[in-house]
Amino acid sequence: MxxxxxxxxxxxxxxxxxxxxxxxxxxxxxxxxxxxxxxxxxxxxxxxxSGVIAGYRARVNPEAIGRGLEVTVSIEVSVSDLKTLEGLEAAIAGYEEVVEFRRLFGTPDYHLRVLVADYAAYEAFEFRKLIGIPGIARVISQPTMKTIKDMG
The missing domain is CATH 1.10.10.10 (Winged helix-like DNA-binding domain superfamily/Winged helix DNA-binding domain)
Known part of the structure; x- marks a missing residue:
């Protein structure tokens, strides 16, 4: 179908x-x-x-598991070689804090949804994990104020 x-x-x-x-x-x-x-x-x-229904899963309340802060992250890259981009994607996809990860057309190059406990946990995530990945030129972080609709 x-x-x-x-x-x-x-x-x-x-x-x-x-x-x-x-x-x-x-x-x-x-x-x-x-x-x-x-x-x-x-x-x-x-x-x-037919693949229209791709699967079933449990929706977990992030606050109940200590991940009450959601941050939308935009990433711009400074490279275009495939090996570096594949390494960047593998590293980011492997982080448990990242619950959504998309490559975009145009700028920014990537969009992430990150769930962490609080601002200190996000700061540690950004500075200990994201910033050191080769190819990342810019990270723009926007904490979520309120979720209006989430079909995820």
């Missing part, structure tokens, strides 16, 4: 409900989308097998 045209209204409704609560039973999901359980289960399996 490669394009949106292959998804009908019921498929989109199934996705809507599963995105909000991936623990719904098939019976509950079927009731919400107006199907009986067997065809609902077939549709969910088809969505999983």
């Amino acid at each position: 490669n394009n949106e045209q292959a998804l009908d209204r019921i498929d989109r409704d199934i996705l809507f409900h599963l995105q909000r609560d991936g623990r719904l039973t098939n019976v509950e999901l079927a009731q919400r989308v107006g199907l009986t359980p067997p065809p609902c289960l077939r549709r969910v399996k088809r969505l999983e097998e």
Whole structure:
């Protein structure tokens, strides 16, 4: 299933409900989308097998695990050689504080979402881990004031 045209209204409704609560039973999901359980289960399996549903996971409250400060980080690089960029990406992707990591078109070159306990922990992360990576020219950090919507 490669394009949106292959998804009908019921498929989109199934996705809507599963995105909000991936623990719904098939019976509950079927009731919400107006199907009986067997065809609902077939549709969910088809969505999983085709890659539309990529997986299921638990959403963890960052404050409950001591990571209540979220910082959005923009990184600009000073190099363009592939080996240095691959090393930079491998290093950053390996840090447990980094929960989202994207390469962008244009400037900045990368976007990160970082979760840490507090400002001191973020300062240590930036100065002990990010700043020393070869190829990084500039790091711009923006602590989150308030999360309005998070579908992650």
